[in-house]
Amino acid sequence: MTDPHLLAVVTPYTIPVPLMDVLQVTVLVLVAAGATAVVLVRDLPRQVIVLSGYGLLLAVLFLVFQAPDVTLSELTIGAVALPMLLLLALAKIRRREK
Amino acid sequence: MSPGQRRWVFLAGLAGLAAFYLWGLSGLPGFGNYPGPYGYIINRIAVAQTNATGVVSAVNFEYRGFDTVGEEFILFIAVAGMAVVLRHLRSERARDPDKPGEDWSIPAATDAVRLTALLFTGPVIVLGWWLASHAQTTPSGGFQGGVVLATSLMLVYLAGEFLLFRRISPADVIDAVEAAGAAGFAAVGLTAVALGLPYLKNFLGLGAVPGAVSSSGTIALISFFVGLEVAAAFTLIVGELVEQTLLVQQGDQ
Amino acid sequence: MHIFPFVVVAWILGVGLYGIVTSRHLVHQIVCLIVVQSSTYVLLLGVGYRTGAVAPYFFDVPVHTPAVDPVVQALALTDVVVEAAVTALLLALAVQAQKRFGTLDPQELVQLKG
Numbered sequence: 001m002t003d004p005h006l007l008a009v010v011t012p013y014t015i016p017v018p019l020m021d022v023l024q025v026t027v028l029v030l031v032a033a034g035a036t037a038v039v040l041v042r043d044l045p046r047q048v049i050v051l052s053g054y055g056l057l058l059a060v061l062f063l064v065f066q067a068p069d070v071t072l073s074e075l076t077i078g079a080v081a082l083p084m085l086l087l088l089a090l091a092k093i094r095r096r097e098k
Numbered sequence: 099m100s101p102g103q104r105r106w107v108f109l110a111g112l113a114g115l116a117a118f119y120l121w122g123l124s125g126l127p128g129f130g131n132y133p134g135p136y137g138y139i140i141n142r143i144a145v146a147q148t149n150a151t152g153v154v155s156a157v158n159f160e161y162r163g164f165d166t167v168g169e170e171f172i173l174f175i176a177v178a179g180m181a182v183v184l185r186h187l188r189s190e191r192a193r194d195p196d197k198p199g200e201d202w203s204i205p206a207a208t209d210a211v212r213l214t215a216l217l218f219t220g221p222v223i224v225l226g227w228w229l230a231s232h233a234q235t236t237p238s239g240g241f242q243g244g245v246v247l248a249t250s251l252m253l254v255y256l257a258g259e260f261l262l263f264r265r266i267s268p269a270d271v272i273d274a275v276e277a278a279g280a281a282g283f284a285a286v287g288l289t290a291v292a293l294g295l296p297y298l299k300n301f302l303g304l305g306a307v308p309g310a311v312s313s314s315g316t317i318a319l320i321s322f323f324v325g326l327e328v329a330a331a332f333t334l335i336v337g338e339l340v341e342q343t344l345l346v347q348q349g350d351q
Numbered sequence: 352m353h354i355f356p357f358v359v360v361a362w363i364l365g366v367g368l369y370g371i372v373t374s375r376h377l378v379h380q381i382v383c384l385i386v387v388q389s390s391t392y393v394l395l396l397g398v399g400y401r402t403g404a405v406a407p408y409f410f411d412v413p414v415h416t417p418a419v420d421p422v423v424q425a426l427a428l429t430d431v432v433v434e435a436a437v438t439a440l441l442l443a444l445a446v447q448a449q450k451r452f453g454t455l456d457p458q459e460l461v462q463l464k465g
Contacts, residue, residue: 039370068237128353130402137420
């Protein structure tokens, strides 16, 4: 197996490995911070919006891990569909609590 | 057990789990040193074997198509389970949305939200259709395309057009579409069995050019059915939850 | 960099579990479950990554370009969509639980009978 730190083929789309490392570490730290933020917010509608932002961060992470398909999925689901479902359920629950 | 005690017991358990996890991590080859043979093999042979340049979709719908059937049916059963769980209880009646009462009316959206939502509904439908039909060429596929298609209907709801949303997504039609999508996927596999091949084997012509829309045989067809099913499933889910906001308990309001 | 993504996975898992255990509202617990599930996606993609490789799509690069593992991406892809449907089912259960028991506090729901 060749040394994984050498690029065998250079295409128009590849980023040099050290820059990719920095990018990945940054986004990983942001994702960890985002997960902590989602859990620590206790007020529910606010938590749903933070979840939507966390979904966006995850989508960027998947893109940096060279997985555009998973990015598309996570973006549509985690940033749009899941907060929509949660807010609809919350609307029903809040009306009952009144 | 009080909440404080529960917290400490949990943290002790988590410390044990973290210790085992880190011990297991130390045996891994490390991030970036991918050792396994499957990635190399599939990347090398997938385009030649299936004429699909999107290898992830080829893996999803061809090499591991049986897994995808199972996942799609998980989706199907989850929606059916939701419909059963959210059945009307005996003491509930549904408000008629065409006749809002004095204390409840359909919430209207502001003009900015209305404009943006109605402006984007058409392009979102086109985007979803494009995603669902191009599984074998670019990063797209039935699952993503289906969710984007369902999002377009949600945009109609978000624009405040509640009655329009109910009218264009009648439950029985969307049920039929979802069933057609799920059955279509299974039927493609059974057609292969009827032709004497193993279940879900690619029996259609592979096309001349790798990566064209008409190439790769059953992958494009399966992706279409999956897109239908996922779009209908998410529309049903949103429809069920929206209908819950209409229900009111007998005796109050 | 060799184990940093997996440490982040462990962190997200731990934080999500902490949220589930110390939560006082069922919907908050469901959102923490979403966070726990997202840690598995990061783990899957982290396992399949190959340094210096491109995404496994060969319509514009030659076929023998080093690419990341497509199998784990296929798994993560269907995972994300199915998770949303299962979360919807959990939300339906939470809505019905609130109608039956009147409360959504998991520490009180344990003590209700019948």
